[in-house]
Each structure stands twice: as structure tokens, then as C-alpha cells.
Amino acid sequence: MDIVEIAKALSNETRLNILRWLKEPYENFPPQGGSLGTPVDLRGGVCVSSIQAKAGASLSTISNYLTILQDAGLLVSERHEKWTYYRRNEELIQEFAKFIKNEL
Amino acid sequence: MDIVEIAKALSNETRLNILRWLKEPYENFPPQGGSLGTPVDLRGGVCVSSIQAKAGASLSTISNYLTILQDAGLLVSERHEKWTYYRRNEELIQEFAKFIKNEL
DNA sequence: TTGACATTTCGAAAATTATAGATATAAGAA
DNA sequence: TTCTTATATCTATAATTTTCGAAATGTCAA
Numbered sequence: 602m603d604i605v606e607i608a609k610a611l612s613n614e615t616r617l618n619i620l621r622w623l624k625e626p627y628e629n630f631p632p633q634g635g636s637l638g639t640p641v642d643l644r645g646g647v648c649v650s651s652i653q654a655k656a657g658a659s660l661s662t663i664s665n666y667l668t669i670l671q672d673a674g675l676l677v678s679e680r681h682e683k684w685t686y687y688r689r690n691e692e693l694i695q696e697f698a699k700f701i702k703n704e705l
Numbered sequence: 706m707d708i709v710e711i712a713k714a715l716s717n718e719t720r721l722n723i724l725r726w727l728k729e730p731y732e733n734f735p736p737q738g739g740s741l742g743t744p745v746d747l748r749g750g751v752c753v754s755s756i757q758a759k760a761g762a763s764l765s766t767i768s769n770y771l772t773i774l775q776d777a778g779l780l781v782s783e784r785h786e787k788w789t790y791y792r793r794n795e796e797l798i799q800e801f802a803k804f805i806k807n808e809l
Numbered sequence: 810t811t812g813a814c815a816t817t818t819c820g821a822a823a824a825t826t827a828t829a830g831a832t833a834t835a836a837g838a839a
Numbered sequence: 840t841t842c843t844t845a846t847a848t849c850t851a852t853a854a855t856t857t858t859c860g861a862a863a864t865g866t867c868a869a
Contacts, residue, residue, distance in 0.1 A: 604721060605715075605716055605717065608713075608715035608716035608721075609712075609716040611708070611709075612713040612716050613709065613856095613857085617708060617809075620809055648816090649815070649817090650814095650815065650816085658858075658859090659858070659859055660815090660816075660817095661819095661859060661860075662859065665818090665858080667816095668817085680866095682815095682866065683815050683865075683867065684816085684866095685817090694805065694809060695806065697805055698802055698805040698806035701798065701801055701802035702802035705724055705728075705798060705802075753846060753847090762827095763828070763829050764845090765829060765830075765831090765846095765847080765848080765849095766827075766828050768846060768848085769847090769848090772847085784846095786837070787835075787837065787844065788845065788846085789846060789847090810869100811869085812868085813866100813867090813869100814867090815865085815866085816863105816864080817863080817864070817865090818861105818862085818863070818864085819862070820860095820861085821860095822857100822858090823856100823857080823858085823859105824855105824858095825854105825856070825857085826853100826855070826856080827852100827854070828852090828853080828854095829850100829852095830850090830851095832847100832848080832849070833846100833847080835845085835846080835847095836844090836845085837843090838841100838842080838843075839840100
């Protein structure tokens with residue numbers, strides 16, 4: 602857990618929003634899933650274009666943001682067919698909260 | 706509580722160290738206090754030059770860091786005689802930890 | 810294999826942050 | 840008042856981050 606990297610990832614309003622939106626993916630994004638039905642469990646993961654549509658910035662910016670959040674460990678991604686689904690890494694987020702509470 | 710501002714303040718190794726050192730000011734810094742004895746309770750506050758000596762960066766950089774941490778609400782300062790004593794704002798730090806745990 | 814998306818990566822310009830030396834201010838001591 | 844010490848602010852440069860459009864890559868469908 603690299604605290605500086607996590608703090609940098611959190612120091613941007615849009616990235617913070619993405620994390621918050623992904624806390625309630627079914628409320629905040631349209632239904633996800635490939636062509637016909639949903640063969641796999643996406644575990645609340647949301648594809649890049651849905652996030653881009655909601656965030657408003659350019660696709661390359663959002664893709665970059667998602668990489669920053671993933672590199673910090675706050676998000677994980679899973680690719681299915683053409684789409685990359687991003688979801689929160691709740692374990693690391695709670696670990697980080699504990700760090701702030703006890704070690705910071 | 707401005708989350709982005711707090712995150713920015715935390716996204717630097719030296720600033721993070723300052724916060725950690727101030728968690729145990731009596732272990733990490735030489736005795737503080739004015740000329741003769743200690744007329745006021747410094748509440749664990751540490752003067753800028755002590756922090757500068759430990760951190761190693763220039764005085765202006767450290768003074769700037771302390772301002773950034775204070776503006777984010779993570780530190781508070783109190784001036785006595787020639788010295789400005791900085792100490793942690795435990796309330797805000799715990800509030801921030803709770804935010805990460807519950808809202809982020 | 811070509812075409813049509815979805816996403817990532819690249820390259821560049823603009824904005825912000827980092828850092829320190831020089832200067833200014835504040836407060837006691839001589 | 841003047842000197843010394845502590846801290847803050849100003850100014851400038853280097854480094855990093857932001858942000859986007861363009862180009863590249865990956866994946867399926869025709």
C-alpha cells in the first residue's frame with residue numbers, strides 16, 4: 602500500500618467522484634453486460650464508456666484516471682469481450698481508512 | 706473538510722513524515738519551549754526549525770509544507786514568543802478516516 | 810480479412826506543484 | 840534603537856500533472 606500514490610490518486614475531484622459512483626454502480630450507471638444477457642458476474646464493474654459519459658471528460662482522460670486509480674490499488678479491472686469493467690477494491694480502501702485512523 | 710485539499714497535502718512523503726513525527730512529538734523532537742522553563746502548555750506543538758532539522762529540506766520548503774498541512778486542516782499552529790508551534794489536528798484526521806471508511 | 814466499436818497509449822501544450830534562495834516581518838535581547 | 844533569531848513570503852526555475860486529440864491495439868462480427 603503506497604500511501605503517497607493513493608493520496609495522489611484521491612487528489613482530483615473527478616477521480617473521487619468515480620470512486621463514489623462505483624460505490625453504488627447499479628444506481629449510478631446503466632445496466633452493464635455484453636451482447637446477449639450477462640454470461641459472467643461483473644461484480645458491479647462498469648465499463649469505461651459508461652464512466653466517461655457520466656464524468657464528462659474525454660475518453661483518454663478517463664482511461665488515464667482509471668489507470669491511476671487502479672495503479673494505486675483503489676480499483677480493479679476485468680476485461681470481458683470488448684469491454685473493461687472497473688470496480689472498487691473495497692479491501693484496500695478499508696485498509697487505507699485504517700491506516701489513516703491508526704498510523705497516520 | 707475539503708477532501709481534495711487533504712489528499713493533496715498527503716501526497717508528499719515529507720509532509721506525511723511530518724504528520725507521523727508529530728504523532729509522537731516527545732519521542733521525535735528535542736524538548737520545546739521558550740527561554741526559561743515552559744510558561745504555557747505547548748500541547749505537543751513543535752517549532753518550525755525543529756521540524757526543518759529533522760526533515761532536511763530547506764526552511765522555506767518546510768514552512769511552505771506546514772502551511773499546506775495547516776490549510777488542509779491537518780495541523781494547527783500556535784505562536785509563542787518567537788516560535789510557531791505546530792501540532793496535529795486529531796479531530797480532523799479522525800473525521801477524514803471516517804470519511805474514507807464510510808463515504809469514499 | 811475487413812470493419813466497427815472499446816479501450817489504451819502516445820505526444821504535446823497548459824496548468825500546477827516542488828523547491829530553494831533572497832527578502833520581509835515579527836519578537837525578544839542588548 | 841539596533842542586533843539576532845524564528846518564521847513567513849516572494850520570486851524564479853525545475854519537475855510533475857492535467858488534459859486532449861491522434862494513433863495504436865484488442866476484440867468481435869460480417
